[in-house]
Amino acid sequence: MTHSPHDTVSAMTTITADLTQGTVVEIRNDRHVWAADEPIDLNGTDTGPNPYEMLLGSLGACTCITLSYYCQRKGWDLHSVSARYTYDKIHADDCEHCDDDASGFLHNVTAEIFIDGDFDDDQRARLADIAKKCPVHRTLDQGMVFDETVTF
Numbered sequence: 001m002t003h004s005p006h007d008t009v010s011a012m013t014t015i016t017a018d019l020t021q022g023t024v025v026e027i028r029n030d031r032h033v034w035a036a037d038e039p040i041d042l043n044g045t046d047t048g049p050n051p052y053e054m055l056l057g058s059l060g061a062c063t064c065i066t067l068s069y070y071c072q073r074k075g076w077d078l079h080s081v082s083a084r085y086t087y088d089k090i091h092a093d094d095c096e097h098c099d100d101d102a103s104g105f106l107h108n109v110t111a112e113i114f115i116d117g118d119f120d121d122d123q124r125a126r127l128a129d130i131a132k133k134c135p136v137h138r139t140l141d142q143g144m145v146f147d148e149t150v151t152f
Helices: 051-074 121-131 135-142
Strands: 016-021 024-028 033-036 077-091 105-118
Touching (some): 051 077, 051 105, 051 121, 051 135, 105 121
Antiparallel strands (some): 016 024
């Protein structure tokens, strides 16, 4: 199992999200501020990516960084890496790779990862495996436990 620097970061990560106007949400941690919004066709103002785009962006960033760190650690000649993720809902009956017991509508993420570098066949196979092991991918794949408090 490979470990990325994400694995050694403090287990606790905190962001704060505040609805500022309409559908615009200001998100911040102790170092950065960014925005999320809904597109105009969903009554938003499109001032930032929507929440699913942010989720996919996190996955894409983590995948690219994980592959980069892995190549650095191995001394492999990575020229570039990029990832394209698409989210949609599909019906279980239309899902070719789903378990037989799946039913109803499912959240479906399609990934296309582009890696350029001087790699042999074994290295290519290993990088294809590593792409699925970034911490965000593992979190989404394994599921999460929510401990929520709503205060009025």
